[in-house]
Amino acid sequence: MIYYVYILASARRGTLYVGVTNDLIRRVYEHRESAVPGFTKRHDVKRLVYFEVHDDISEAIEREKQIKRWRREWKIKLVEEQNEDWHDLWPSLVASGEVSK
Template identity: 60%
Template sequence: MSFERTPCVYILASQRNGTLYVGVTSDLESRIHQHRTNAAGGFSKRYRVKRLVWFEVHEEMEPAIIREKQLKKWNRAWKLRLIKETNPQWHDLAEDFGFETLR
C-alpha cells in the first residue's frame, strides 16, 4: 500500500517505552524516510526518535490534524496504552514498508 497523499497521524519512539514523537503527514513513507535520515531535524533528530510504533490513516487531512493535536495533549500513559493496544511488541512498523531494521 502506498501512503502518498494519504493523511496519517503517527507516533515514533526512540526505543521501547522511550521518547515519543507525534506527527501528521500526507505521505507517511516519505516522512519516515525524513526522520530516519535526520532530514526532519528538530526534536526527532535530537532525541533519535525514528521507530514507527503506531499510525492511523484518515480520509482527509483536517481530521488527521485534529487527531494529532488531540494526541499531543494526551499524557504519556495514554500514548503508551495506545501503542500497546495495537503493537504490544513495539515492532518497528516501518520495516513492513521496506525500511531497514534500526540498531
C-alpha cells in the first residue's frame, strides 16, 4: 500500500497543516469540503502545497511527526523547494489521476 505525507496551507506562506493518509485524494477532499471538524476547518486550510510518497506506514508516520516538529521556516523551505509559488496541487493531482481514488 502507498502512504502520503502532505502539507496543506491556507494561502502562500499561510497557516500550515501536516498530515498522513493512504488516500490522498479522499483526505484532501475532506479538508477542502470542511467535512471533518478540526484545525483545517477552523483555519480554512485547504490548499494542497506539498506531498511525498512512502511505501511503509511506519516510515510515513515518522516522517509526518518529524515535519510537525520542524520550525515553521523549515516547513516553508520544504514546500518552496518543490512548489516555489505555492500552487494548489489539488486540481492537477485529480486531473492526472496520479493518485488513486
